[in-house]
Amino acid sequence: MGSRPYGRRLAWGAAALLVAGVAVPAAASASQSGGASDVSALSAGHGAKKAKNVILLIGDGMGDSEITLARDYTVGAAGRLNMDTFPLTGAYTTYSVDKNGKPDYVTDSAASGTGWATGQKTVNGRISKSPGTDKPMTTILELAQKNGLATGSVTTAELTDATPAVLASHATDRSCQGPADMKACPSDTVAKGGPGSIAEQSVNHKVDVLLGGGKARFDQKITEGPYRGMTVTEQAQKLGYQVVTDDKGLAGARSGKPVLGLFAPGNVPVEWTGKPAAQGGTDPQRCVTSNPERAAGTPSLEAQTRKALQLLEQKQKDSGDRKKGFFLQVEGASIDKRDHAADPCGQIGETASLDRAVKVARAYAAEHPDTLVVTTADHGHTSQIVPLEATPPGLSSTLVTNEGQQLKVNYSTNTPGKSQEHTGTQVRIAAQGPQAERVLGVTDQTQLFTTIRTALSLR
Template sequence: MSCGNESKTTVTPAESAPVISAPKNIIMVVGDGMGPTYTTAYRYFKDDPTTPKVENTVFDRHLVGMSSTYPDTHHSYVTDSAASATALSTANKTYNGAIGVDMDKNPLETVLERAKSLGKKTGIVVTSQINHATPASYLAHNESRQNYNEIADSYIDDGIKADVYLGGGWKYFIRDDRNLVNEFKDNGFTYVDSYQALETTTTDKPLFGLFDKKGLPWALDDTNMHRLSSMAKAATKHLENQKGYFLLIEASQIDWGGHANDIAAAMGEMDDLAKTLEYLETYVKSHPDTLVVVTADHSTGGVTLGAHGVYEWKPEVLRTMLQSPASIAKALETNDITKTKTNELFNFELTEDELSTLITVKSDTLKNIQITAITDEAKSKKISLEKALYTAVKKVIDGRTNTGWTSSGHTAADVPVFALGSNKDMFNGYQDNTDIAKKIFTLLDK
């Protein structure tokens, strides 16, 4: 069900420090799944082991508060990305799975839509597909986040609401039944499908960029490990104008690393986000009329820095990795597991026990596939050697780092809030995710 955009949110001004002047530009940054353990892990991951001090990161420099994330679903307390993004975009609690609609599936005005109605330019930059839960909750109104094609269609059918769209999603925007990329081009957009093309686009036309079929590759595997930063730079350049802009940036795949219980991939995504925030630090210095607010929609995976009662966390091997565990697993699936080859893939030396475990997992899984095929061929085809090896690779890394996980889903933990630039003090202290949206609405209406 695709909804229109008739109703508007009634916003109660949030209690805050007096606003001297509203920011011209507002940049909302969401680290999807980035609970407080992720920013702590990133500090230790980036620590210089040659110095006695643990160095601060860009997250430490701008931490201002915490936010609750619960949805409006019978006090379950654990949100999904759609409900939380809708809270962050509309200042309203709703049910898990809702895209820009309330509990009765009525559309709610978003901060992005309000900014556009006020004459500002708007944009989204994400590492997921651009019709995924978080960006969709700023741009669309739909009863279910799973209606990917409907949501993509609404980006045209309900009116074009942004001047910049950057992320993944060929699967949903170039379909047999409809080519939405061509429709955006017909509406005056420049279309790009490579990161390199971002560097040469002119700013006289709106920008539409898709760089993969669905979400982008893991940062560790992508042609540009800091692709979020590159896209953010292109977006700010394209959006600058006399009336200002609203930009949503999402580091989408921190969440995916949490769901997969993959600490190496998660730290790669955190590094991409950190480089983006470091860019925004310099941007705010030269554009002091810009506000940057950073938070997470929820925490994912229940990651623990220190497991099995051992009082240590050792990120050393994470710093050496040149590709994701998923990529390593794929290579192990198609190649013999030898000491030389495996050490090359991990970029550190495995112990005999670690190597033996990988060999055993591959051998046992292949045997299981063969045995199952005799009695249930269909079932045998569902047994994934790549998935079994991926689990084994992650187990090696968790063992080396002493990383623990409590869930493959979300948790109800509060998440950190960071802010820099104009009116950043409004976001100090504890707040609910709806409060963040209320404050942004207040600033937009000044």
């Protein structure tokens, strides 16, 4: 950073920070291409203590390598993604714990999500329940609802997958996604007096906007309790949900009733395709920016985010309390899933897709400066950019980037043929708006709970 043409802007950004009364090193505000929009984002929302709205964007498995890979491929090494141009950036640690509360250095998405959703760490695989005692822990979405805020969750995974699940459900194990999947959660079943599967809990929570995949999970039959004999989708309709399954349905959804969007039977198929990494590498390849498995009418994450923001804002306008805003989480889930599969093109396409959702969120915040926007990840992942002359022992692929250069990406955190693994590295957290300065330095992901809670003054 600090190349000459940007010197004036940096100085100005730093001055704006000082005016706001917060001492932030100039480097923290540095951005080579964000330009004036960064500074205006800072001066508009920064320094304010209270946020009306929070938009939290999660790249699942989106460590620094995943961000760099997407940047290099799409906008070039000297370019900047939307997520690169937040005014304030820090790092946070993501470790989970064992049942005795001792560190487990590599988290999964369930324990990680529980960290920011509840402010407390848990064991891998668990959804917003405590590590040893397996007791439900209050989530940020539950607090937001209790305080009269509208709430939403958007994901490219199944809506019952770990990252969306941590907001509006409590489960002993992340596998307990639908009523037919309760084997690992004996004490959570409705028959045992528990809250039921993640799908049932999500609609019982009456989250205002739920958009993602997982239709097959919601089409499972409920076998116990008051909704016995119905599918979870029918239960949702009984609870007042509008159920939509494609972009036209989503466009027609109106505020006034909660919305459940189920855009694929399982995870939403990814946007880009290409050759997976292979032992000994691949021929230089360009990614294909389409996927025949992605049905026509599947809304993009960007479009879903835009609609979710409209619905949540309208709901609060209709409520008559102009001071109350919303909490929205948006997850780019398949960065992680394609990283596990050593599929660089799938992974890059999903990172670029999340980045367009970040642009939507930041555009909203530009119009509504009382909005805290945070972009982060839940854990690091396997992909590494290595020299072209390297011969990694695991899987690798050579890509030809949009700027015409070759790039080699390596996937070697597990034996070829097995699922590649998460890593225990710290990950980026970037923010703008009220309380955004809390992301600076090195924090832990449980502190994100406090940041959101403080910004929204949730009691």
